[in-house]
Amino acid sequence: MSKFNYDKIMPRYSVIAFLLTLVAVLVLARAGYIMTAKKSYWMAVASRVRQDSVRTQPTRGNILACDGQLLASSLPEFKLYMDFKQLHDAGTDSLWNVKLDSICEGLHRIFPEQSAAKFKAVLMKGYHSRRTSGPHAGERLRNYEIWPKRIDYNTYSQVRELPVFRLSKLKSGFHVEQLNARENPYGSLAKRTIGDVLLSEENGRAARYGLELSYDSLLKGSYGIVSRQKVLGKFLSITDTPPINGSDIVTTIDVGMQDLAERALENKLKEIDGSVGVAIVMEVGTGDIKAIVNLEKCEDGTFREIQSHAVSDLLEPGSVFKTASVMTALEDGVCDTSFQIPTGNGIWHIYGRDMKDSHWRSGGYGTISLGRAMEVSSNIGVSYVIDKYYHNDPAKFVRGIYRTGIDGTGVKIPIVGHATPIIRMPKKNARGEWVNWSNTALPWMSIGYETLIPPIYTLTFYNAIANNGRMMQPRFVKSAIKDGDTIATFPPQVVKGKEHIASDRTIRIVQDLLRRVVTNGTGKKACSPNYWVCGKTGTAMIASNGNYKGTAHSLLSFAGWFGQKDRPYYSCIVCIQKYGLPAYGWMSSEVFREIADGIMAKYVRYDVSDARDPNSQMIPDVKAGNILSADYVLSTLGIATYSNYPFKMDETQPVWGTADRRRGSVKLIKEGSVKPHIMPDVHGMGARDAVYLAESSGVKCVIQGRGKVTAQSIGPGTRVKTGQKCILTLQ
Numbered sequence: 001m002s003k004f005n006y007d008k009i010m011p012r013y014s015v016i017a018f019l020l021t022l023v024a025v026l027v028l029a030r031a032g033y034i035m036t037a038k039k040s041y042w043m044a045v046a047s048r049v050r051q052d053s054v055r056t057q058p059t060r061g062n063i064l065a066c067d068g069q070l071l072a073s074s075l076p077e078f079k080l081y082m083d084f085k086q087l088h089d090a091g092t093d094s095l096w097n098v099k100l101d102s103i104c105e106g107l108h109r110i111f112p113e114q115s116a117a118k119f120k121a122v123l124m125k126g127y128h129s130r131r132t133s134g135p136h137a138g139e140r141l142r143n144y145e146i147w148p149k150r151i152d153y154n155t156y157s158q159v160r161e162l163p164v165f166r167l168s169k170l171k172s173g174f175h176v177e178q179l180n181a182r183e184n185p186y187g188s189l190a191k192r193t194i195g196d197v198l199l200s201e202e203n204g205r206a207a208r209y210g211l212e213l214s215y216d217s218l219l220k221g222s223y224g225i226v227s228r229q230k231v232l233g234k235f236l237s238i239t240d241t242p243p244i245n246g247s248d249i250v251t252t253i254d255v256g257m258q259d260l261a262e263r264a265l266e267n268k269l270k271e272i273d274g275s276v277g278v279a280i281v282m283e284v285g286t287g288d289i290k291a292i293v294n295l296e297k298c299e300d301g302t303f304r305e306i307q308s309h310a311v312s313d314l315l316e317p318g319s320v321f322k323t324a325s326v327m328t329a330l331e332d333g334v335c336d337t338s339f340q341i342p343t344g345n346g347i348w349h350i351y352g353r354d355m356k357d358s359h360w361r362s363g364g365y366g367t368i369s370l371g372r373a374m375e376v377s378s379n380i381g382v383s384y385v386i387d388k389y390y391h392n393d394p395a396k397f398v399r400g401i402y403r404t405g406i407d408g409t410g411v412k413i414p415i416v417g418h419a420t421p422i423i424r425m426p427k428k429n430a431r432g433e434w435v436n437w438s439n440t441a442l443p444w445m446s447i448g449y450e451t452l453i454p455p456i457y458t459l460t461f462y463n464a465i466a467n468n469g470r471m472m473q474p475r476f477v478k479s480a481i482k483d484g485d486t487i488a489t490f491p492p493q494v495v496k497g498k499e500h501i502a503s504d505r506t507i508r509i510v511q512d513l514l515r516r517v518v519t520n521g522t523g524k525k526a527c528s529p530n531y532w533v534c535g536k537t538g539t540a541m542i543a544s545n546g547n548y549k550g551t552a553h554s555l556l557s558f559a560g561w562f563g564q565k566d567r568p569y570y571s572c573i574v575c576i577q578k579y580g581l582p583a584y585g586w587m588s589s590e591v592f593r594e595i596a597d598g599i600m601a602k603y604v605r606y607d608v609s610d611a612r613d614p615n616s617q618m619i620p621d622v623k624a625g626n627i628l629s630a631d632y633v634l635s636t637l638g639i640a641t642y643s644n645y646p647f648k649m650d651e652t653q654p655v656w657g658t659a660d661r662r663r664g665s666v667k668l669i670k671e672g673s674v675k676p677h678i679m680p681d682v683h684g685m686g687a688r689d690a691v692y693l694a695e696s697s698g699v700k701c702v703i704q705g706r707g708k709v710t711a712q713s714i715g716p717g718t719r720v721k722t723g724q725k726c727i728l729t730l731q
């Protein structure tokens with residue numbers, strides 16, 4: 001018989017089901033009422049606690065050197081705030097009052113430029129301001145500024161350890177605003193080329209110049225979208241669209257070469273009182289820019305990178321342009337390097353003007369060949385040839401200059417704001433009269449005036465000569481990387497139409513001329529006996545207000561390359577602007593030589609026999625100490641040893657003694673054994689053996705200096721106590 005009583009149980013279930021149904025109907029009715037009649041009210045409430053479509057910043061990509069070192073990176077920075085209302089609501093006021101002095105002392109240790117008393121006055125002012133009222137009082141109270149400057153993460157971590165601040169935000173009221181800042185780990189190194197990013201609340205991060213601006217589309221990434229919902233008085237972020245972080249770009253800059261070039265150039269600018277300096281190093285085969293320096297003298301006497309002079313300065317290049325002029329004449333076949341030129345006493349009166357050579361005061365060069373004219377950088381020598389063969393058709397000469405590629409046609413510089421060369425093409429009107437030309441234009445153009453060329457274009461031209469006539473695009477960036485994968489590559493490229501800027505024969509002749517310049521001519525200070533150098537000096541007067549009168553303002557240049565004879569490694573140009581005299585192109589060649597020496601140090605190899613002194617023996621200086629180890633090392637090196645102690649084949653314990661270097665051999669002398677609590681004699685030992693032996697007697701050693709032990713504070717044979725301090729002086 002069933003124990004379930006339907007008559008009693010079923011009515012109860014019916015009542016419960018009815019009540020639940022009634023509650024459900026009421027809930028649905030209430031929901032419908034809210035969705036219709038109260039819709040506008042609750043939408044207004046929701047708008048106050050919800051923020052839709054809030055942009056979130058992506059992390060900007062890094063800029064890397066050619067070997068992966070960081071040149072520019074985005075790092076977090078923090079602003080420190082106190083919410084005194086939250087502090088009061090959490091009931092932490094009493095703890096705040098007790099720990100205030102400790103907090104202020106801690107802040108003073110972290111930020112020593114402000115006293116603890118000043119911190120206390122600032123914080124007390126904020127604490128008492130919780131009682132004030134006004135339209136913005138609540139906002140100020142909740143975001144009271146503790147320190148006006150941004151700080152890095154390490155400093156923030158120190159502040160976070162102070163009393164009260166180490167508590168949670170809801171208990172302490174201490175909170176921060178995190179911002180992304182652009183940092184350059186190497187400071188001002190290649191700063192103008194790397195670029196900068198402007199941080200602003202309105203626009204986020206905006207690239208200003210340099211590679212930061214040129215490759216902004218890769219670096220900046222994409223903004224994300226979040227919705228912010230207020231729950232229990234706190235905003236929670238709900239990501240609608242996640243931000244896409246920027247890609248890293250790998251540049252061609254070599255940190256070591258960049259640092260070397262900057263130091264060499266700055267030292268020379270200080271030495272000769274220069275005002276502006278430029279140095280660029282380019283890899284011959286690829287066109288990679290390994291170093292690019294733009295230094296400018298500031299009012300305080302220091303040199304900083306203010307402008308991109310290497311790519312934007314439009315200045316008359318001077319004598320480094322003579323190479324293009326001679327190349328044009330050789331390629332056109334109008335003459336050869338043996339052509340004789342009557343330079344006379346160094347002054348040539350031509351078309352109503354005087355052209356002078358640098359040695360006109362000493363009587364000039366007389367009659368010389370075109371090759372010798374290049375060696376000594378004779379203005380008359382080069383101008384004579386060009387005027388003789390192109391005077392009636394100057395357009396042919398300019399077309400030849402364009403053919404060399406020094407005009408920049410097809411060259412792409414990925415730096416926003418770069419200038420392009422200006423080289424005039426002669427033009428005639430309908431009557432056959434020159435409209436933009438004069439008789440003196442051609443002679444002076446041939447020696448580097450009447451033209452405006454930024455240094456990087458001049459270097460690209462010289463790099464092409466070193467590269468056997470193949471002109472490479474200057475390359476600043478090799479690739480773009482995201483999450484470890486290469487997403488874009490920028491391979492070396494030849495300038496369109498410049499696979500051969502001249503015939504092989506002409507290139508070989510010009511290469512030989514530029515070699516003779518550094519061996520027999522004005523570029524001797526750039527020459528090195530350890531590697532192959534070719535190049536050309538240049539000196540040009542810089543016009544001021546349209547004329548060359550007044551205080552001398554000169555551009556001193558040297559452009560060339562270095563490496564092996566048949567395999568040049570790098571090309572380089574150095575340009576220095578200087579007021580006053582003396583001013584010579586060889587001043588720049590000295591900087592070139594210092595840069596080349598530093599770079600070539602990793603390529604030059606010497607035979608160890610070159611360092612051998614025939615008057616001395618190749619026996620190393622052996623320190624006192626464990627003579628068992630010394631015997632093993634010397635025997636391995638093939639150096640004869642003999643000793644007053646018979647070394648055993650299986651001996652492993654140290655054998656203490658001294659070493660006496662003899663002619664052709666080393667004598668190892670065993671001394672007495674170490675006794676407990678008796679200070680041994682450790683003179684002449686290295687730090688490792690001296691500490692081991694001394695501490696075996698029970699003392700504690702303190703090391704000062706490096707090298708061999710020259711003094712010990714506790715004399716040999718002295719009885720010592722365990723833990724007694726002994727100072728060992730090494731030199």
